[in-house]
Amino acid sequence: MNSSHAVGDLRVSDAERESVIERLQDAYAEGRIDHEEFDLRTHLAMTAKTRGDLSGLTADLAPAPWPGGGKGAPWEVQGAPTGEDRMLAAAAHAVAVPTLFVGPLVLMLLSGKRSEYVRRHAAEAVNFQITLLLLTIVTFGIGGVVYAVAWVLSAVAAVYALAGSGRFRYPWILRLVR
Structure with a gap:
């Protein structure tokens, strides 16, 4: 060999x-x-x-920022998420459907301190819901039609988080919360 x-x-x-x-x-x-x-x-x-x-494809780009502002290793490297982490991360996406950004925000503040995996998924759900809310406000309610698609995306994100396969990112959203 x-x-x-x-x-x-x-x-x-x-x-x-x-x-x-x-x-x-x-x-x-x-x-x-x-x-x-x-x-x-x-x-x-x-x-x-x-x-x-x-x-060579990313050599000329700035290095990807580490979550948490540079403290510790990247969240994907911190070990596989536990079953509880996966359940809480999935819940952050699922609870966003009836509570908009409030449910994921509460999960991010309560469980995010213990698990970076939960915090990242909850932050992504918060950003997604805030983007949808702003779209609905700016379009005087017409953007509310997008919420039907949002439910599907939230379900996909919840399954992705539950599988523990890493980071899920919603497309085309404002990332206000990190």
């Missing part, structure tokens, strides 16, 4: 591709890359075979 292969020659997993794509999405949202460059880099990430193929 030949162990002289460089790290850049190792094959990448779907999880590694998804991590790079999430970083590209963040960079696009931050205005660091334009739409065409985002499309190109995303395509290259999805078709990458080795770590060397992936490494």
